[in-house]
Amino acid sequence: MSQAVNSNDDYCSFTLPSDLSQGGLPSEADICKDLESSSAAVKRGALKAAIMAMLGGEALPRVLMQVIRFCINTEDHQLKKLMMLYWEVVPKYQPSDAGSKEKPKLLPEMILVCNALMNDLNHPNEYVRGSMLRFLCKVKDFEILGPLMASVKQCLEHRHSYVRKNAALAIFHCFRLFGTKLIPDGAELMERFILAETDICARRNAFLMLFNEAEGIAIEFISQNVDDIMKFGEGFALLVLELTRKVCRREPAQKSRFVRVLFQMLSSDSASVSYEACWTLVSLSSAPTAVRAAAATYSSLLSSQADNNVKLIILERLEELKKKHSKVLQEVLMDILKAIASPNPDICKKVIDISMPLVNSRNVEEVVTVLKRELLKSQDSDLEKSSAFRDMLVQALHSCSSRFPDVAEGVVTTLMDFIGGDGALNVVIFVRAIVEQYPELRDGVLQTLQNSVSDVTKSEVMCITMWILGEYCVEAESIQSAFDDVMSELGEPPFIVVEENKDEKKEEKEPTTTTKNVVLADGTYATQTVYSEPTKKDMEEKMSGLRKLVVEGDIFLCSILASTLTKFCLRMNKKKSMVVKSLLTLCGFAQVASLKGSSQKSAAVDSHERISLCCRMLLDDKTSDMLKETWTEKGKVTFSQLLGVMKEKKERESKSEEEGVVSQADDLIHIRQLKSGTAGGGDIDLDDGSDLLRATGAQGGGSGLDGLKHTYQLTGFSDSVYSEASLVVNDYDIKLELLLINRTPDALSINVELSTIGDLKIVERPQMRVVGPLDQVTLSASIKVSSTETGRIFGTIVYEKASGEKGYINLNDLHLDIMDYIKPATCSDEVFRSFWAEFEWENKVAVSTTITDIHQFLDHIVEKTNMKCLTPVQRDDGNKSLFLAANLYARSVFGEDALVNVSVEQKGDGQLTGYIRIRSKTQGIALSLGDRITKVQRKVEEVVKEESGEGGGGGEGEGAGSGQ
Structure with missing residues (x-):
């Protein structure tokens, strides 16, 4: 991006590709010589070189007259385009004396330029006329625009719509700059033009001027053409909506004049017009009729639009409507649910989240x-x-x-x-x-569940299935049926397949015979017999799902099955045949636990003890009488209490979301009626305050102290140029503001060269600036972020004095804080477990802290890592626990998940030990969160040492990232 500054300190910026050689720009004499050439290509190269030299600060006073003499009457369109750029950057005023307060005078040569511009405005080619009219929208000089206004007005009546629409823009530009001083009848001229105009774009440009400069005429035009507004095009309709919001927020009594127009725009063929009309109508009125019409339009757009991003935006609007108008949205719930057929999972999740509270x-x-x-x-x-x-x-x-x-x-x-x-x-x-x-559904569900046991293939599903059968089969008939089904699926013990020694002679298994008819080469039929021996794979495929899981050594499932069979026998008063079969089966389970549990010793021992207890209950009447009630009744009671706790937790979370603090008690109250209409307040929507905060990254209220947290010193105080940077993070974008202070008595030409490491991309680099002696300047740069991987910004300051002496200063590196991208989030326990098993990267950090309270340590980690604790923690119980295990969860703004498991134990001396395990799908989050946790633990140690009067810094924390 190149910039030029004229005498009025007005910036004009445009991009200009350079096809010049690397030898540098030609001299002023060479440019003047090339402009005299008869070749249009040579003239274009010379003119482009002159423009680039002027953008670099060169004056080139001799070139202006050469351009007027040899290029002003050209018919080459590319050269004419370059000349418009040249007129934009060329100095148009005579240089004034230092300290003079007189207004600079226009160069005499500009009279010839004005004559050339007027010739182009009267050119028979509509392209030349339109291009010149577009160029005039960039001119801000009264002396140049004044003589051209008669020709610009004539262009409003040109036969070609391209000329007319650009003429309307040119008049709007001139009227905005100089008002009635330059165009006394500007508003009336546009009113007559818009009434007679038939082109959509030209009418829109004319209405744009009335909207900004003659609001009363614009409102009157809308009132007189209410029925024809939809015929004027999409751009015109969007301007009408903008005018509606502006007027109605300043003067609420004017709403009735625009309601009819808004309802017409809801049924527009343009999706953008319908969408804008919806939220305009809802923002102006909370009447059920308006909300109902807007909701119906939103749901219609949701079904008709194919773009997933558009659907997500519409769903966000519906979610906002749901907060205040849930009853109205219930009427269009089925239309909203149509979007659930989308192949995008994010859209489906959003639809379900919106729809469920409306049921x-x-x-x-x-x-x-x-x-x-x-x-x-x-x-x-x-x-x-x-x-x-x-x-x-x-x-x-x-x-x-x-x-x-x-x-x-x-x-x-x-x-x-x-x-x-x-x-x-x-x-x-x-x-x-x-x-x-629902006890009334219990019998049918249990019968269906028994019939589905053979279809279950996963261990955790089988465990819950067996628990349900053992707890809720209480009638003799259902118990016997469930027992027979379970034993049929299990088969006869043993459940251990003993492998034969290689030295022993293997028994020959009888082969299986398969007979089938085949067609021979000569076309005749024959019978073919195939002999095959059963393989291990064939035998495993013939096993039922339950027996296969037991044979594979699922020790925990064995203990669940032992408990289920024991409950069956206790409820049947230890029916002899049932007890015998159960005992034989339990012995087979005990054998599995003793032989298959070498890799799971703790689980094997626990399961073996549980199976032994089941055997004792079946053999010893005294033990069974003592534990029968606990074994058969307490499980349902405990599970019922668990469901109650989960229901209360869900209600509490939903209530806290609904009753969340929208604003603080001491926040300023913005009263729209008391705002000054001329101060710009009337143009601001009611939600623009929060939108502006989000746009600038100040989401948390934005105090000055918060901004200082993201201010970093880049150079030393003794350097020739002192610099510090301020980072404003707004999700995917980073705005880097650089403060440069010239600490020398000379004027410096300063250029800041920046580079990045990681998933960072510099979108807009700082421009080179000239800083006066002991003066300062603020530069800005834009950086795009694509992930939460570790990123770093570094660079160099290059400065040059007027004498030609150059200097270089290396800047300190800027490390991005991952906490700017991590947001607390919630997920179910099942989703957390599936993520934990799926994610590859893990970082294990040892607990090293001076905090002696387990819950205080957990709160400290949750606060400093910006995560949400998913595990309910009992804090006010009478017995103080010495162990704590909790799951934390967060999501980045890029949709990346971060999982943390905190396992802490309090030793006898009060010190906390344990590990904090971090898992994520990417290495960057795992390492960055690990570094963050290690850092906050060290900080706690240093604070405690300072308070206790001890010197020295904290020790090294443990943290290692490992990728599987």
Whole structure:
């Protein structure tokens, strides 16, 4: 980006590609000589060199007359374009004496330039006329524009619409700069023009001037042409909406004049007009009719637009409407749910989040029907979103059935078909809750669950299934049926396959015979017999899912099965045949626990003890009488309490979200009616305050102290140029403001060269500036961020004195703080566990802190890492625990997940020991969070030492990043 400064300190900026050789720009004499050439190509090269030299600060006074003599009457369009750029950057005024207060005088040569501009304005070619009119929109000199206004007005009546629309823009530009001084009849001229104009773009440009400079005429035009507004084009309609917001916020009594127009624009063929009309209508009126019309339009746009980003924006608007007008949105709930068919999982999640709170007794059946239909579609494993989407649908159905018992039975029947596939864990957890909450559905669900045992292939799903059968099969008939089904799936013990020694003679297994008809080469038929021996793979495929899991050594499942069989026997009063079969099976489980548990010693010992206790209960009447009630009844009671706690937690979280602090008690109250309309306050929307804060990165209220936290010293105090940087982080963008102070008695030409390491890209570099003696200047740079990987900004200050002496100063590196991108988030325990198993990068940090309270340490980690604790922690119980294990979760603004597990133990001397494990999908988050935790632990140690009077810094913390 090149810049030039004229005598009025006005900047004109444009890009100009250079095809010159690396030898540098030609001299002024060479440029003048080339301009005399008869070749248009040579003239273009010379003129381009002159422009670039002027942008670099050269005056080139001789070139102006050469351009007027040899280029001003050219018919070459490219050369004419370059001449417009030249007229923009060329000095137009005579240099004034230092200290003189007289206004600079226009150069005499500019009279010839004005004559050439007027010739182009009257040119028979409409392209030349239109280009010159566009060029006049950049001119800010009254002496140049004054003689041209008659020709500009004539262009308003040109036959070609390209000329007319650019003429309207030129008049708007001139009227905005000089008002009635230059164009006394500007507003009336545009009013007559817009009434007679038929071109959409020209009419829009004319209305743009009335909108900004003659608001009363613009409002009157809208009132007289209400029925024809939609015929004037998309750009015109957007201007009408902007005018509506501006006027109605300044004068609320004017709303009635625009309501009819707004309702017409809701049905516009243009999606942008409909969208803008929706939120304009809602921002101006909270009447149910207006909100209902806006919601219907939003839902229509949601179904008609194919762009996923557009759908997400519309869903955000619907979410804002839901906060204040949830009853109105219930009427269009089914239209919103149509977007759930989108292949994008983010859109599906957003739709479900918006829709679930809107479900009521009147629409719950229709909502459940849609969710079940989508759940059946998700069985297609080719879909990229199938697994995660299925989990969301299961949770949504669970929410509907929990709130509305009438649909629970149909939901359970549908979900039971998925108990053997992906997402089965969520399904069986849902079934477990339904069985406890709705006793009237219990018999049918248990029977369906028994029939589905053979379809279960995952261990965790089988464990929950066996627990449900053991807890809720209480009738003799259901117990016997469940017992027979479980034993049939398990088969006869033992469950250990003993491998034969190589030296021993293996018994020959009988081969299997397969007979089939084949066609020979001569076309005749023959019978072919194939002999094959059974393989280990064939034998495993014939096993049921339950027996296969036990044979593979699932020790925990064995203990669950032992507990289930014991409950069956206790409820049947130790029926002899049932007890005998159970004991034989338990012995087989004990053998699995003793032989297969070498790699899981603690789990094997625990499971072995549980199986032994089950055997004692089946053999010893005294033990069984003592533990029967606890074994058969307390499980349901505890699970019921757990469901109650989870329900209270969910209600508490939803209530806290709804009743969150919107503003502080001492915040300023903005009263729109008391704002001055001329001060610009009338043009600001009610939500513009928060929008401006987000745009500038000051999301937290933005005190001066917060800004100082992101200010860094780049050079030393003894350097010729002192510099410090201020970082303003706004999600994907970083604005870097550089303060440069010239500490020398000479004027310096300063250029700051910046570079980055990591996923950072410099979008806009600081411009070279001349800083006076002991003066200062502020430069800015824009940097784009693409991920939370470790990033660094470094560079050099290059300065040059008037004598030609150059100097270089290396800047201190700027490290980006990952906490600017990490935001607290929430996820379910199942999602956390799946992420924990999926993510590859782990960083393990040892706990090294002077904090002696476990809960205080957890609060410290949560605060400093900007994460959310997912594990409910009991703080006010009577027995103080010496152990703590908690899961923390956060998401970056780029959608990256960060998982932290804190495991802490308090020793006898009060010191805390343990580890903090960090997992993420990328290495950058794992390492950066580990460094952050190590840093805050060291800081705590230093603070404690300072308070206690001890000297020295903190020791090195442990932290290692490992990639699997």
